[in-house]
Amino acid sequence: MKRHDRHEEFLLTALELFAERNFATVTVKDIAQSLGVNPALVYYYFENKTALLRAAIEFIVAKSFENIEALEKENCDPAQMIASWLDNHVKNYSEIHRFVKIALDFKSAHEGDDAIEATIARFYAEERKMLSRIIRRGVEARLFNRIDSDRMAQFISTFLDGCMVRSVILSNFKLSVAVEDLRRTIFEQLGLQVRPKAHNGA
Amino acid sequence: MKRHDRHEEFLLTALELFAERNFATVTVKDIAQSLGVNPALVYYYFENKTALLRAAIEFIVAKSFENIEALEKENCDPAQMIASWLDNHVKNYSEIHRFVKIALDFKSAHEGDDAIEATIARFYAEERKMLSRIIRRGVEARLFNRIDSDRMAQFISTFLDGCMVRSVILSNFKLSVAVEDLRRTIFEQLGLQVRPKAHNGA
Amino acid sequence: MKRHDRHEEFLLTALELFAERNFATVTVKDIAQSLGVNPALVYYYFENKTALLRAAIEFIVAKSFENIEALEKENCDPAQMIASWLDNHVKNYSEIHRFVKIALDFKSAHEGDDAIEATIARFYAEERKMLSRIIRRGVEARLFNRIDSDRMAQFISTFLDGCMVRSVILSNFKLSVAVEDLRRTIFEQLGLQVRPKAHNGA
Amino acid sequence: MKRHDRHEEFLLTALELFAERNFATVTVKDIAQSLGVNPALVYYYFENKTALLRAAIEFIVAKSFENIEALEKENCDPAQMIASWLDNHVKNYSEIHRFVKIALDFKSAHEGDDAIEATIARFYAEERKMLSRIIRRGVEARLFNRIDSDRMAQFISTFLDGCMVRSVILSNFKLSVAVEDLRRTIFEQLGLQVRPKAHNGA
DNA sequence: GATGAATGAGGGTTCATTCAT
DNA sequence: TATGAATGAACCCTCATTCAT
Secondary structure (H helix, E strand, O other): OOOOOHHHHHHHHHHHHHHHOOOOOOOHHHHHHHHOOOHHHHHHHOOOHHHHHHHHHHHHHHHHHHHHHHHHHHOOOHHHHHHHHHHHHHHOHHHHHHHHHHHHHHHHHOOOOHHHHHHHHHHHHHHHHHHHHHHHHHHHOOOOOOOOHHHHHHHHHHHHHHHHHHHHHOOOOOHHHHHHHHHHHHHHHHOOOOOOOOOOOO | OOOOOHHHHHHHHHHHHHHHOOOOOOOHHHHHHHHOOOHHHHHHHOOOHHHHHHHHHHHHHHHHHHHHHHHHHHOOOHHHHHHHHHHHHHHOHHHHHHHHHHHHHHHHHOOOOHHHHHHHHHHHHHHHHHHHHHHHHHHHOOOOOOOOHHHHHHHHHHHHHHHHHHHHHOOOOOHHHHHHHHHHHHHHHHOOOOOOOOOOOO | OOOOOHHHHHHHHHHHHHHHOOOOOOOHHHHHHHHOOOHHHHHHHOOOHHHHHHHHHHHHHHHHHHHHHHHHHHOOOHHHHHHHHHHHHHHOHHHHHHHHHHHHHHHHHOOOOHHHHHHHHHHHHHHHHHHHHHHHHHHHOOOOOOOOHHHHHHHHHHHHHHHHHHHHHOOOOOHHHHHHHHHHHHHHHHOOOOOOOOOOOO | OOOOOHHHHHHHHHHHHHHHOOOOOOOHHHHHHHHOOOHHHHHHHOOOHHHHHHHHHHHHHHHHHHHHHHHHHHOOOHHHHHHHHHHHHHHOHHHHHHHHHHHHHHHHHOOOOHHHHHHHHHHHHHHHHHHHHHHHHHHHOOOOOOOOHHHHHHHHHHHHHHHHHHHHHOOOOOHHHHHHHHHHHHHHHHOOOOOOOOOOOO
């Protein structure tokens, strides 16, 4: 039994801090202090502060892919899968919002690091492909209306990004309400019975 | 005729750079260099780098309010007004996206500056109030379906924030397409004829 | 009637601020602000911040000489003159202590400005010469014991400098008490009746 | 054997420079250069330039207290102890005069740092208490005239401060002569035989 | 006389990074 | 593995000083 996996500890801590503040604001000392170790130790495990960011992003993207795959394996009803995906965003809020924040921050200050750029792009592409795949399957099975699956996927995921931003900026933003509104909108467009989840009659 | 309004020049430049990169990454020297002046001059016009940020945010928010007011005065058809508001986001993309980025960045690194915090909150509140007002008017005039105007306003503006984020993160994101999708979705929910509006490829 | 003599105003203000803080700490802006004028104006009247210091020191020394001369003209009884000199230090405390402080500060940071150096030296020499002269006169008139007038002068003036320092450093230092103690000591050594001089509590 | 105690090295160097010039004039770079190290290293050992001053003052005051204690332990004859104390000022001139200068400078520019203020006050209080104690003992043992020990202590220490000032300001000031004059004056007032140290006949 | 605007030099401080141990 | 000590580069900011008006 390993006492601790230092490498991963650094990744996790870096992720947390980079998302909470941002790359430029978080110092190597901050990260080390969070773990109760010496700042110089970062350079034993990583080449750079930037390399640490790179590794952290790759780490979180890899984990997200696992999430996506798990989702696709467990469920088979397309409508259910979409609902799960949305729930996932509410439940795993902090993880996802971290990624969005870091991605945004990266674009702001690191134009040039192609590896990171590629990883981020890959994540977004994969997310959209998955959503698109699910929708297409629903359409083909005649469960959904015939709509452009790519655009719908884009729509969903754009809105979710908006949620992530607002939950950072607006202290009174209600993530679950917003996501529920999204679900209703999507389901309506897909031609599904919008299950009357309590509120607003009609 | 003044040759230049230095104060405003600083505001504009700061806005541009802070949005493009972020507060921590942009140096006072960068801002000065952009204007071809000495960095010390910043301190002649502003107390601080932070004070400059504050002034810049106030400046852009004030300008946005003017936009909002103009919009409400020019139009009278609620549906038309909503469409205009969306168009506004496509046309004035850079200004709006700057504000969102700066707001997000601010939240990351400046927890504590109440003045800035308040300005940002005020902007978002005002935006939502205006959208809500327009929708309510449409509902009351029986032009729109009877829906919760506040939630719809929130929905719209959350999606637009999502657009702003993605246009930064994803190089192949098509803002106009996304906004058009939003328009169709909204109009459907409001019970309006979705006119096909031949949109330009962009 | 001149509304104001700017030159002298600068001198006076500089003196006050340089003594209160010190040359390095007081900015040209501080001085200008004290007078409610623009900092650049200093350079109309003086070549330099240092030139202003120089002029200010010369100014205060000249004024001190006037004091000394006046003292010597008014009185003729040596014992009375010494007492007056001491009283003078209690009454004109702020002026004298300013000079000592500035002189000390000057030595700390301006080694090199010979003009200032000379002015300060001249002041101290003059002060000692005057005291010495008075004492010698008292001795020659057989009013005082036969003592070394130069050393006594040095003794008095050293103690007075000590008073100045302590009144700055020690908030509970009682200048008048200390000076009275000095007077008694001197008079004893001179062989004078130490009149009890009911001094006020301060 | 440690090669060097950096912390103490900084303290010593700072003390020397702050006394020679003053807090505002001495740069962190100066201090570092004196030790042949990088200026940033100062911040490894001290929080601040001000914290360095604080530590330096505390250091020198602590050392002075040791001096005082040693003095009181070694001697037992009150008259001898006073003489030793005076000699101490002549011999350890540079250390003491440093403290006075720094204390004076501090008062000029750092109003607000309570810790430093307290340390300085403590030093002066302690010094006076010790002198007072010695004198009282002499009076009680009927070795000295019956005089106010507190005032005599104050008198001595004020004069010594005056010496310190003059030795800075006046290049031709003879510290040992001034201190000897003080000794004679004190001893006379205490009713001691003034050992005829050469000059002034009678 | 007097000012607003502008600058260059430099100071305090932070921070990523290195290196010997 | 891990640390303490050290450094160089860069940043924010201040300030004396200048100059056109």
